[in-house]
Amino acid sequence: MFSSIFQNSIPNVVEGVVVVEGKEEERRVEDWGEIEKMPVARPESSDSRVIAHIDMDCFYVQVEQRKQPTLRGHPTAVVQYNSWKGGGLIAVGYEARKYGVKRSMRGDEAKKVCPDIQLVQVPVARGKADLTVYRDAGSEVVSILSRKGRCERASIDEVYLDLTEVAETMLAENPPERLETICEEAFKSHVLGLHLDGSSNQDSVKKWFYMSDADRRDKLLACGALIVAELRLEVLKETEYTCSAGIAHNKMLAKLASGMNKPAQQTIVPLSSVSTLLESLPIKKMKQLGGKLGNSLQADLCVDTVGDLLQFSEDKLQERYGINTGTWLWNIARGICGEEVEGRLLPKSHGSGKTFPGRQALKTISSVQKWIYELCEELSERLVRDLEQNKRIAHTLTLHASAHKLNDSESLKKFPSKSCPLRYGIAKIQEDALNLFHAGLREYIGIHHAKMKQHNEWAITGLSVSASKIVATPSGTHSITKYFGNKNQTSSSALESNDIHTQDAAYLSSSGIGSSVELHLSEPQIANYEDEASDKHDMPCFNPDGDETEVCKDSVFTTKFAEQDPTLFGMKEQSNGITEEISLSCSGSEKGLASKVTQSKMDFLGPVLKSEKQKRKFEKEKVTHSLFHYGLKIVICDISALSILSGSISCLIDIDHLMLAKYVHQLFCQGNSSILKYFASGNSCSFPEPRHVKTFQERGASSSGMSVQGNQQQPMSGTTLSTCNLGQDDLRSDTWRSYKSDEIDPSVLKELPPEIQAEVRASFQPQKRANIVKRGSSIDHYFSPTANS
């Protein structure tokens, strides 16, 4: 048996990993082609990390018990009120578990098993469960746990921590004696594989902690455990919540361990315990193997425990489950998991949904509309909160529905999901979501029987709206501009710093309005994409296929999304505090001008647009969008794109508009909330024709760095993409000289949309503005880079 190999000498050890030559498995198994989403293997970053997984104990119950302390100590469960059999349990306290109460029992059943049980309802808002209180409670916890190490919010009540560095530091500085209580808590840890030779459990643990001749990796884990114990105590003290934790060398093992001793305990997984732990572990207990993949392993390969997996060679597993999943499985069997702790404290999407099971299924458009509106209201509320609290903006709205066919046709066709650019404001979200539903419905009924439409032979059994592609907007000290200006800057942005790169990429290439072409000029990410060498992404901002999506083919959507309907600038939105669109743009309505610019831009982009296809796509864009239709995105993300164009194609943009754009950008970067809200929309409006066209140089805007070739930054891959870095380079050297507020022609201000106009004007007397982040106390401050000038 393989276990004997483990016990003694270890052939090959890589980060908690024992590499063993597996036996070839001869049995034939059917092909594997069903599962779409499969786990993927990642390379290991460090050879002995310290990873913790922290899991709140029956979280919703704890939240309710804190709200209502008389519940403490009593058997308690949280139910989602359904008025059907007492509602469904979604969390069960430990006292109640003793009576055999289980999740996903009905309230009535629970009462039967445990008559004393206290059933607490999930809050209801707009006719549906509202999890806000739990989300907020989760955030409280995250804010504490993120004090140490890199922190990833894995779900509403789970967190991963990468404590490698902290633990190493502690080890190096020889564990300064911590508070007694912490040590005590730490000594309550469970250490897997620890022999209790005679002495009591806690004594053994203590001994293990103090073992001086231990493996360095064990010592690191011990440090990690101390830190986690401390954190858990802090969480308890500050939130009254208890949690359990696992401490191990990777995510998988940490997660496994955190569930082993609950509640309010922690479990350590020393390297030496791994093989024994996994050997007998039922395969379905492993994360990712609880579903179809796990079933297949059992049914097709007779693998019941993780240990059973060891006998299969990597090739064999790859052959059956594909390259990625194959090696992932092979690694898992050996306790290897290279997955990184992400460093993300906020969710990547928000959603609001409801099911309408059985009889409740929605059969009329008006009932569907009603519910979509309710869901959108909640979603919008959460988006606004996210914007205000975290300065993040979501860019995609998606509607999911599930439907039931009443009449005939076994065909259980899926109701298609649809998405579109997200515009802020309740009414807009509602309108767009409803349109998405109609688009989906047409497709749904259209394909099978056109007749169904008349007879309304569908019923909606589930609806949900969600917002995704959420990107952090720049904050005062850490603007995107600065980020581009100095990529090595250690990121200090409040929450999302390490994501900003990729998120910007997504943001910039989001299918908004406005030309995306300019953005390439300053997008360093392009080189990254290039490195990744994904054919499909060789030009992220262009859809290489050049075809419109289904939605866009629909005339309704084309008009709705391709251009802003000025009448939508309505009162409703304003009363909501969310106004739409601004984009500083210079609208080149003159065709001649536009085409001249286009030509120059083509020259400019020549090396960038690699394929003919892309060039055609570019031409197409040129026709559909007026060339100088700059979306707000540019203003937000990269004013330098404008500067480059104007530098190389002088005479296109007058300097006053440029300065104004830059100024607004600065306000944005400062976190001015009114400006932020404008930016929350992909719509656009235009400046009128430039009044007086001047060349850029004329006003001495740039003495250097405007040249097309001046790229001193080494590109990721020194290929045709080097020009892409131009904008960045330009920006880094801060081509913009510093402007004084009085240099901005006040008359240009009038061309801004009224709302933002007021805001910008007001900011000219910043001392009177409470709305602006303190640092930028004067406009001069914005425009004088600390570096030079």
Place this chain on the structure above:
DNA sequence: ACGGCTGATACT
């Protein structure tokens, strides 16, 4: 077709 609701991720 009652385990509801929410979120992440991989693949195409």
Place this chain on the structure above:
DNA sequence: TAGTATCAG
């Protein structure tokens, strides 16, 4: 890409 699926709790 947008859309589909799977998984988890």
